[in-house]
Each structure stands twice: as structure tokens, then as C-alpha cells.
Amino acid sequence: MKRSTLLVAALAAAVAGAALAAPQDPGTGRPARPSLDSNKDGAIDRSEAAAMPRLAEKFDALDKNGDGRLSADERPSRHGHGGKGGERGHRGGMGGLISADVDGDGRISKAEAAKLPMIGDKFAQIDSNRDGYVVRSELRAFHERERPQREAERAKRFDQRFAEADLNHDGKLSKVEVGEKMPYLAKAFAFMDEDRDGYLTRDDLRHGPHR
Secondary structure (H helix, E strand, O other): OHHHHHHHHHHHHHHHHHHHHOOEOOOOOOEOOOOOOOOOOOOEEHHHHOOOHHHHHOHHHHOOOOOOEEOOOOOOOOOOOOOOOHHHHOOOHHHHHHHHOOOOOOOEEHHHHOOOOOOHHHHHHHOOOOOOEEOHHHHHHHHHHHHHHHHHHHHHHHHHHHHHHOOOOOOOEEHHHHHHHOHHHHHHHHHHOOOOOOEEOHHHHHOOOOO
């Protein structure tokens, strides 16, 4: 009985030690979640996003500037849009604009915009009335003007990725090709292969969940 008691105590101490040794989230005291940014370049590329299927599914929609990487302001808030800490975690989108508007006048000056990667050196292009400020309607109009170019760049990248994955150049991707060149789509292969012919075409991928 005494030996069993000692064994249980030793196991409990080992578990407690491991918990204390694990990295902690300073905001919650809970173990910190591993970072997706494996190469520590400050952005999440498509291969890194594959580790989180829900993020991979929305990758193209989040990649506003179409550069194939998700910067801090393009990534969704860790805390979501509501609840405690929501605005603190949301560095991009409306949360980022509100935080940058230091004087609270509902406009973003050029100095305030320096904090926003979403605006950066595009301030002059966004400030359509040249009054030295950016407002919400100007941002929306700018994104609409840029949309055709973003979609053209996205289509070009899609064609390049498809061509690189199409190892035998037959215009379609087998499960082996997808597994080798697009591993983040491997689990979704059967779902996307709706006609069950064992291949994914460009149309299958364009209308699939990870487009």
C-alpha cells in the first residue's frame, strides 16, 4: 500500500511539473498555443496555414492583398469579434482602424495610418479627396477598385499552383498529386471529387472549400 501511494504521488508531481514547464499565455495563465508562424517571419503562408484547417479554408478570403501570406492585420482575431479581449486581439479590420484613430475623430491621418499595415504606403491612393485623412468609405472604395487586380493575381497564382501539382500534365490532379503537392487538400479530396472519378479539375478546386 505504501509503495502504491508513493508511486501515485510521484506521478502527480511529474504531471504538475510538466504543466508548470509548459509555455504559458501571459493573458490567461493557460498553456500558450503553438504559433503557426514556423519560420518566424511575422506572416502565415499557405503551407503554415494548413496546420489549422479552418484558417486554410478561408486563406484566400483573408489574403486581402493577394501576396500569398497572411500578415498580422489580415489574420482573424484570436478572441473573435466579441467578448473579453476581442478588440485587443483584433489588430486588423475595424478594430485596427479604431485603435489607430488616436484622437477619436473618426478619421485616420497619415501619421495614424503609419501604424496600419493595411494602409501603409497606399495612403495617397486611398485618400481620394486629398484632405489628408482616410475614412471608412474611402477604404471601401479603394478595395473595390483594387478587387479586379487582386482577383487576377489570385487566378494567376491558382493556375501556377495547379500546373506545379499536375505532375503528368494531363490537366487534372490525382490523389497522389494532391497528396504530394497540395497536402492541405488531401483530407478534402473525396469531398471535392463530387463526380467520383478520382481526379480534381480546375473547376473542382475553384468551387471547393479551399479556393
